Amino acid sequence: MAQDSSAQVTQLLHDWNRGDQRALDALTPLIYDELRRLARGYMSRERVNHTLQSTALVHEAYIRMVDQRADWKSRAHFFAIAAKMMRRILVDHAKRTHAAKRGAGQAALSLELEDSATVAARPQRQMLELDAALLALEREDPERSQIVELRFFGGLSNEESSQVLGISSATVQRKWTGAKAWLYHELSRRETR
Secondary structure (H helix, E strand, C coil), rough: HHHHHHHHHHHHHHHHHHHHHHHHHHHHHHHHHHHHHHHHHHCCCCCCCCCCCHHHHHHHHHHHHHHHHHCCHHHHHHHHHHHHHHHHHHHHHHHHHHHCCCCCCCCCCCCCCCHHHHHHHHHEEEEEEHHHHHHHHHHCHHHHHHHHHHHHHHHCEEEEEHHHHCCCCHHHHHHHHHHHHHHHHHHHHHHHC
């Protein structure tokens, strides 16, 4: 059943690529629940009082995806791009929020105790640190960075990730393990600065 749905989504993506607007109309209800699942996964890692809701994240990503009109290869490829899009939206949101809380260029006040804004900004800083680490990993090993996006952010399995990247599942697993270790080391190193 899941394979039938995956094949149906892939076919609709191909039809949409060829300009069939009805394919997009048929595709939307099939992908919406999965996009919401991805967004909930992202938002579960965010602070409780986050100003961006998962529904808004889905809608923003969906609008960008529809406007992008990429050459979708498969369902897995579509959701890999969706995961990357959601990550970018959250990072951009964290940057805007973090800049606003820091005075957006105004002189910072020095306080001995952390105020509530500093405590609330911690999750944004963590998202920004993770993004910086992923960008560093991308410069060092683009494929491992893609695997992190697909597996961690996109929720794709080894098999789905291997389809998107055109490599074996065993290679995905090996590189996923290495990427996690590299990110752990990089984030620990950044934390001690």
